[in-house]
Amino acid sequence: MNSPDLPASRLILWLVAFGFFMQTLDATIVNTALPAMAESLGESPLRMQSVVIAYALTMAMAIPASGWLADRFGTRRVFTTALALFVAGSLACALSHNLGQLVASRVLQGLGGAMLLPVGRLAVLKSFPREHFLKAMSFVAVPGLIGPLIGPTLGGWLVEAASWHWIFLINVPVGLLGCALSLRYMADWRSAALPPFDFTGFGLLAFGMVTLSLALDGLAGVGLGRAPVLVLLVFGLANLAAYWIHATRHPRPLFSPQLFHTNSFSVGLLGNLFARIGSGAMPYLIPLLLQLAMGYSPARAGMMMLPVAASAILSKRLAPTLIQRFGYRRVLVGNTALLGMAMAAFSLLAPAQPLWLHVLLLGFFGAVNSIQFTAMNTVTLKDLGSEQASAGNGLLSMVQMLSMSLGVSVAGALLAVFTERLDVDAHGRLAAFHATYLCVGAITVASAWIFWQLAPDADRAASADKQKLADLE
Known part of the structure; x- marks a missing residue:
């Protein structure tokens, strides 16, 4: 792994680029299909925002832990697990029969997606010399631009040509192939001296983000009354304030x-x-x-x-x-x-x-x-x-x-x-x-x-x- 010209190093680039592409594609492919999904699940199209929120919010929650997990368990194991979670979440999305199941499946998909780019970027950073890192990351960034470019169009076409389920099913075979290649070719870097993870800070941040998002989602008419929305809003703000106080006292805070x-x-x-x-x-x-x-x-x-x-x-x-x-x-x-x-x-x-x-x-x-x-x-x-x-x-x-x-x-x-x-x-x-x-x-x-x-x-x-x-x- 000392030279970026080695075939294994080039395969790492392709694996990371592939993971980034899957992540960005699924962040945009769903938007065009929301009305069709709503009709199939018997929901109003204006209540489907939770499908998008669940994915983005889960990624926001999981990103802070991804680097520590890679250092603790190794980039190969965490990257392969991320792909597996993404595939499992995609399959669960396609098999969902109601909005609740679909949102839960998007959470699982988001857990996998959150780790793909940070862990992949770490593998590239450690696999390539500093003078080649910018060129390597430029290659990885290209699929991130292509995903949003084709995502909405592909989503709309699949809805009309087949059904909305296929916007998730297309991830399964390519994701399984990615898992197999990752087990064989992904570099397995880990940290020898790993500092303890700030689980308390992570919990405060995660709970604060979730409750604030649920409060806003409640305003959109997901069945919550004004009192629960207000309680969630206060809880969210209190947890974010508690994290700030915690971070000023902790020797190695999350942020x-x-x-x-x-x-x-x-x-x-x-x-x-x-x-x-x-x-x-x-x-x-x-x-x-x-x-x-x-x-x-x-x-x-x-x-x-x-x-x-x-x-x-x-x-x-x-x-x-x-x-x-x-x-x-x-x-x-x-x-x-x-x-x-x-x-x-x-x-x-x-x-x-x-x-x-x-x-x-x-x-x-x-x-x-x-x-x-x-x-x-x-x-x-x-x-x-x-x-x-x-x-x-x-x-x-x-x-x-x-x-x-x-x-x-x-x-x-x-x-x-x-x-x-x-x-x-x-x-x-x-x-x-x-x-x-x-x-x-x-x-x-x-x-x-x-x-x-x-x-x-x-x-x-x-x-x-x-x-x-x-x-x-």
Whole structure:
């Protein structure tokens, strides 16, 4: 394993890239199929957000433990177990007969998906010399761009050509092949001196995230009354506060409060959390709008997501150029405002409008969203020292998945409220979506004030190497 030219090392790259592809594909393939799944399970399409939330929230919970598990049990065993859990969860999803079973199966799938990229990245880091690591990670990152590109389209096509069950069944044979190859070729790295894991901090964080998400999901009409929602909200906030106190006293906390002594990290992390609420809501809202309010078929709705993914890929390299010219603060404040206005502009869509107008708006949203992600990732990590980089990156990854879950919860809650008040006919349903897009856009625009808190000297502190690494996240 000393040379990246060895066949085994190349196979490790393919295995990690394959796992990343499965993870990102399943994060997007479900969105287009939600109405068909709702019809099959006898549920309202506007109550299916828990299928998306369960996957993203489970990943957010499990990511902090993935590195420690790999160090404790070895990258080969943990990566293979992650693939096996992902396959088992996929099969359970396909065999689900009601919404509760499907959500539980998505939790199992999310447990596997949460470990695929962090453990795979660790295997690549230890298998390749430092001078080859960036090139290796560039290779691994490509499937992460392809997954969201084809996921919605593939999901819509499978719903029409076969049934929604096949969006999960296609994972089974390829996942089993991945397990076999992983057992044979994956590197088996582990740590000789492993520090104890902060189980108390992990439990406080996990319980806080789950209860907050359940509280927001309760607002979307999953059968919880106002009192249980309020109790869950208080419990969630109390657990997050308890973690902060615990972390200040623990000798080796899961995430040290000292990370937040760095201005760019604290501002970038909070900006990620709130700005990504809107970005997490859009992949859920757009297919629903197209199918439920504008009469698109699942396949056509999936095709309409192609401009978003394609423009995101094409514009990804614009961010470093913009940052070098204008600085982090100006780029993030201005682009966040543009992103929120792009989301709000979806409130102007109507079935009678020309197709090119819809494609143009989708493409513009994809471009500014991609620039936002790259700039936010870079500013969050760029000033951390080498001893803090691993923990900072882990916390950022957790916040990214948490904000995706919160975005879908917020969108579902808003859509449920507006639908109850406006959805008396097709025109009322479209108006409910329009009102939801306006609110999501307003939340995103408001998060621009967080990025305004960046220190002025952060504007010119860009590092080209760190920008490239952030592009790979």
